[in-house]
Amino acid sequence: MTVPRWDGALLRGPVHGPLPVLLLVMTAATGLVDAVSVLGLGRVFVANMTGNVVFLGFAVAGAPGFALAASLAALAGFLVGALAGGVLVGRRGHRRGHLLRDTALVEGVLMVLAVGLLVGVTGTPGSALASAVAALLAVALGLQNAVVRRLAVPDLTTTVLTMTLTGIAADVRAAGRPVVTRRVLAVLTMFLGALVGALLVGRTTLAWALVPAPVLLVVVVAVLQVAVRRPAPWQAPPA
Template identity: 50%
Template sequence: MPVMLREAWATLVPDVTDRHGPLPPLMLALTVVTGLVDAVSYLQLGRVFVANMTGNVVFSGFAFAGAPGFSLAASLVALAAFAAGALLGGLVVHRTRTHRGRNLQYALLAETVFVAAAVIVTQVSGSPYTGGVRFTLIVLLALGLGVQNSAARALAVPDLTTTVLTLTITGIAADSHLTGGTGNKAGRRVISACAMLLGAVAGATAVLHGHPTLPLLLAFAILAVASAAATAPARTDAPWTRPLTEK
């Protein structure tokens, strides 16, 4: 089996004795969630991201310059809500800093609550999502993704940040054999990019074919399953649960 495929398989079905234990497939699930929710936010909430804050900073610049179709208010609200979610995630991280399994489980539960609330809003309001409903959805989803990012940052599973692919894609190219590099971790990096692409394709397809709530329902289902899957890891004292600073 080619090295890249072995690395991808090891990410999907990791060795539980590895330094990151069962975390990689759970991080991939969160990467799919990112694609789903950003498809909803960009296509239905008016050119705004709830996970990709780099995009919102750029969109704010476009809005300042007077480019049509960009909402400064939406971008700023998303940025503020994401920061608040990251703050909440930081509190979770510091409360569970000695156990990476609990860190992930608590973050997953919090994000699941925010996404579930967003699903309820979509069911009650119906589409299109405008006015207060639009901003409520931006806030709820950005809060959830802020929590997710805090957890991903603390868990620090290499190349599985769940939302940012710029450095991941850079690594695929810069470390490839074409540059004289080792190609190390290319399989993990490629599968991470594919996970986000899968979520984005699924989310956009649902939206464009008249199923506006389906992406958030799928995101909720993935988070619920991931939360359940994180229960056992949260109770173990295996070596991978220790903070990365510990040996």
């Protein structure tokens, strides 16, 4: 009986090093941020642009409860973040650990700024403030999406789960246990992040509900700051 290898597939290993675990942490942060944006900023996604475009269509159609300005701000912010991510990839893409560290650091700063804008706000913020916060968060997640795309760790996009869920079902017989487990963990971490975000939105202010997201990113930065001190194969870009 062959025992599945877990190194490089899920935990630390020569192929991806600590990246899979750290991307799962970022996936949880994404779920939390989207929970705050959807429940607190007027039904707008800042990470899932598929959902945001659909919400934008609802808003244009005049459906009640959907914020046109916030959705447009999030879409524009996401594109700006993705553009910045492309620039960062061009400059730091040759070292994956450094690339993700710098990305998480910038994201954390943007999210702290968003928290600062929400300090003192109770209930749903006004249209201008909601749009500003949505734009800031979307820039952070657009940056993350562009960089994670470059890292190319299979099944860990950190923002979109459609193909991950498809793979769980479609490849259940062909994929090995580590692959299925990694996909399931991606779904679970997103779910848990959204769950925690929803609970916090219902029990505290939006500022406090958002705080765990930059805290998780600080953890990612701290781990990578230590990990990149020694050259390792996982630092090289995927072939």
